[in-house]
Structures are given as C-alpha cells and as structure tokens.
Amino acid sequence: MAHEETPAHPDLPALLRTLRVWPPGATELRPFDPGTAPPSPLPLFTAWFADAVRAGQPEPHTMSLATADEDGNPDVRIVMLHGADAAGWSFASHATSRKGRALAARPYAALAFYWPVLGRQVRVRGPVTTAPAEEGQADLHARSTGALAAALTGRQSEELASPEALREASDQAWRQARENPAEPVPGWTLYHLRPETVEFFQGDPERRHVRLEYRRTEFGWARQLLWP
Numbered sequence: 619m620a621h622e623e624t625p626a627h628p629d630l631p632a633l634l635r636t637l638r639v640w641p642p643g644a645t646e647l648r649p650f651d652p653g654t655a656p657p658s659p660l661p662l663f664t665a666w667f668a669d670a671v672r673a674g675q676p677e678p679h680t681m682s683l684a685t686a687d688e689d690g691n692p693d694v695r696i697v698m699l700h701g702a703d704a705a706g707w708s709f710a711s712h713a714t715s716r717k718g719r720a721l722a723a724r725p726y727a728a729l730a731f732y733w734p735v736l737g738r739q740v741r742v743r744g745p746v747t748t749a750p751a752e753e754g755q756a757d758l759h760a761r762s763t764g765a766l767a768a769a770l771t772g773r774q775s776e777e778l779a780s781p782e783a784l785r786e787a788s789d790q791a792w793r794q795a796r797e798n799p800a801e802p803v804p805g806w807t808l809y810h811l812r813p814e815t816v817e818f819f820q821g822d823p824e825r826r827h828v829r830l831e832y833r834r835t836e837f838g839w840a841r842q843l844l845w846p
C-alpha cells in the first residue's frame with residue numbers, strides 16, 4: 619500500500635511542524651461583521667455555502683455528522699448535505715447503520731462544515747427526524763447511479779467477511795441500479811436535523827476569530843457572539 623514517495627515511518631511531529639492553517643495564497647480570510655448578519659441562520663448559511671463554492675472549496679457539501687449512541691458514547695463521520703431549508707439540514711443513510719441505530723436511540727445530532735479556503739466553519743445542532751419513506755426514496759432516486767448502487771449494496775457498518783463478498787454484492791447492486799433507476803432501497807432514510815443552534819466561525823489573521831451563534835428561542839432566533 620505504501621506510496622513510493624511516502625517513507626514507511628514518516629516523522630509525524632516533523633510533518634506537523636511544516637504545516638500551517640490558512641496559508642496566505644491558499645486562504646482568503648474575509649472580514650465578517652456580525653452586525654450585518656440576517657436575523658435567522660439559514661440565509662447566512664446559504665450565502666456562506668455559495669461563497670465556498672465560488673471560492674473553489676473542494677466538496678463544500680461534505681460535513682461531519684456527530685451522534686451519540688444509547689450509552690451516550692459519541693461517534694462522528696462524514697456525510698453529504700442533501701439540503702438546508704425549512705425542514706432543516708438534511709442527510710441520508712441506512713437506518714440500520716451505526717449512525718442510524720444511534721439516531722434511533724438518541725434522535726439528536728451535530729454537524730460541522732469546514733471551508734478552509736475561506737477559514738470558515740459552521741456548526742449546527744438539534745433534534746433529528748426521519749422524512750416519510752417516499753420522500754427518502756425520491757431523494758435517492760434523484761441522485762447518481764453510483765449513489766443508488768451504494769445504497770443498494772446495503773449492510774452498512776456490518777462486519778465484512780471478505781473483499782469478495784463486497785464485490786459480489788456491489789456488482790449485483792450496480793446491475794440493479796442501472797436496470798431500474800427507481801429501485802427501492804428498504805431502510806434507506808432521509809434525515810432532517812432541525813437546528814437549535816447554528817454557529818458561524820470566521821477565521822481572523824490576528825486570531826480574533828468571529829463566532830456568531832444563533833439560538834432558537836420561543837420568540838424566534840437569538841444571536842450572540844462567543845469568545846474564540
């Protein structure tokens with residue numbers, strides 16, 4: 619597996635010392651005046667998302683999804699953002715996966731986006747609900763053949779006995795996905811996270827980072843700054 623240019627035992631501390639966050643030239647740290655922020659977080663999220671796309675941030679639509687299982691133990695992984703609107707921030711997965719089981723036991727999650735080209739981070743927390751099954755299937759069928767094949771392969775997070783077992787199941791799933799782009803995938807679930815807090819972090823060259831947190835209250839959204 620080792621790549622030619624990668625020594626078998628790289629000196630991790632030395633490598634870490636060579637790295638910088640937000641190197642000038644690769645990152646543009648824009649001033650962010652929280653006084654100009656809209657009264658609710660969704661328009662700001664949408665604007666920052668579009669900024670990340672325009673600035674050439676690779677894969678701005680991937681996010682960390684943190685859950686806690688029934689014992690309260692945390693876990694985190696990357697998933698794709700399927701949308702952010704009045705229903706909340708949406709993502710999809712198998713209900714029987716680890717995250718699916720955690721969400722069934724504790725329907726509450728946190729998301730984190732990191733857009734290094736702009737030195738920005740967005741964090742979202744709140745309760746999670748599952749969309750009606752038809753909505754989840756329609757969402758899946760509007761995506762790529764590969765996404766459908768991956769979902770059809772199934773058994774996510776189960777122990778894999780051998781690479782051959784995966785190849786066999788995946789070949790069959792690709793065949794099904796190509797033959798029937800509307801093939802239903804039992805257990806495939808669209809989740810909506812309804813935000814209770816949304817935090818916008820703008821990095822600052824002098825480390826006076828701006829953190830603006832929106833908090834849902836019974837009267838609407840409250841906003842406050844946080845020490846960085």
Ligand SMILES: Cc1cc2nc3c(=O)[nH]c(=O)nc-3n(C[C@H](O)[C@H](O)[C@H](O)COP(=O)(O)O)c2cc1C
Pocket residue numbers: 680693694695696697698699709710711712715716717718774775
């Ligand atoms: C870029 C990227 C995007 C991913 N998108 C998804 C996704 O949208 N849904 C999903 O179930 N898994 C996705 N995965 C795989 C998850 O990170 C994870 O490996 C898988 O869902 C199993 O997680 P679990 O065992 O915690 O349930 C993605 C992985 C990467 C690297």
